Amino acid sequence: MLTYFRQRYPTRIEIDEDGNTVEVPLSDPMLEAKLHIALSTDGRHWFPLNANEPVWDQWMRDPYVRRGPDGVWRILTTGTTDGYNRDASGPGCFFASSKDLIHWNDERTLPLMEEVRDASGNFLANNIWAPEWFYDEENEEYILIWSSSFKDAGWKESRLWYSKTKDWKNFTPAKVFFEPPYSVIDGTLLKHENAYYLFHKEEEFGAKTGERRAIRLATSKKLEGPYQIVDGDLNDGQIVPVITEGPTIIEDPENSGWLLYYDYCMTNRYGASFSKDFLNWEILDDVHFPADARHGCVSKISSEEARTLINEYNISSSTDK
Incomplete structure (x- = not known):
């Protein structure tokens, strides 16, 4: 199952x-967040439900949907129109839970950066x-990971928290999780053996650094x-082509390795890329995904x-919609 939102960037x-x-x-440009x-x-070949239209009329970006050990599905998303939520609790993200992936409950905003403030009590982070x-599994607890920046744009000098x-x-007070020598967003974790x-996006570009907006790995x-x-082995340390983001990884259902x-x-x-060892990646050509x-x-x-x-949403026989 692939959960996603749809967008063609305006700029x-x-x-x-x-x-x-x-x-x-x-x-x-278009946006169906x-x-x-x-x-x-x-x-490798994906077929959208509901004719590639939304299955839930709730604004969200970057929907991360996984099932917990208790059998409950939980979703975390970037939850506002511009990726920010500057209310009395500081920046927040959207949360909800479900037992069947159809009916969602307990919708709320999590102000995870609420306690990250300066000496005057002002919020430092501008986004989640x-x-x-x-x-x-070892400590029987959930760890939430996200990127935040203290700058005027979410990609500037961003760190994983x-x-x-x-x-x-x-929730425990937010702490820095990963602080490499480059701006970083879109972290996703996998445990193997x-x-x-930690797959993540290096978010650096400009006259000094060149075009460095692609997926990297840390262990x-x-x-x-x-x-x-x-x-x-690509782009001085990156593992996939430039200008890629939003990584997610699974064990390959067809071969011994990872997608x-x-x-x-x-x-x-x-x-999508395939690897047997997490180090050497082959870009797959015979793949089909829902449009946008x-x-x-x-x-x-x-x-x-x-x-x-x-049965609830129907399935499209085409990936062109």
Whole structure:
């Protein structure tokens, strides 16, 4: 199951040689920032439900949907129109839970950066982007990870932050999770054997750094780090082509290895790469995704659950819609 939202970007942000932000218009922009679902049997060919229209009329971006050890599905999303939520509790993200992926309950905003303030009590963070959660089996608790920046744009000098909870009601104060020597967003975690793999987007571009907006990898023996950056074989350390974001990873259902998904955010395409060892990645050509899919999350569901979703929303026979 692939959960995602849809977008064609209206502009491409560039930094000129003087450090000024320049927005270059892109053709045919659109935005459907609501929950979409697609299904696949091989992880490569995806068919959207509900004719690639939303399955829930709730504003959200970057929907991360996973099932907890208690069988409950929980969603975390960037929850406002511009990715910010500057209310009395500071920036927040959207949360909800479900037992069947159809009926969602307990909708609320989580002000995860509420306690991160300056000496005068002012909020330091301006945003919470692409929040995800990971279940820590050893300590029987959930760890929430997201990116935040203290600058005027969410991608500027951004760091990954985290908070922990056992009951989704009480959360530990936010702390920095990953602080590499570059701006970082879109972190996603995988545990394999005795190691943790942190896939993330390096978000650097401009006259000084060049075009460095793609997926990287860091690893650790401990969930809370520290994480060591892996030097990939592309683009001086990256592991997939430039201008990609929103990684999500699963064990390949067809072969012995792993599938890494991401979207080519400025060229309106979705893609996947295959690896046997997390280090060497092959871009897959024979893949099909729903049109305009952005920042997906892939989960394994049963055949019975798939039939329930198909009966509720129908399935499209084409990926062109």
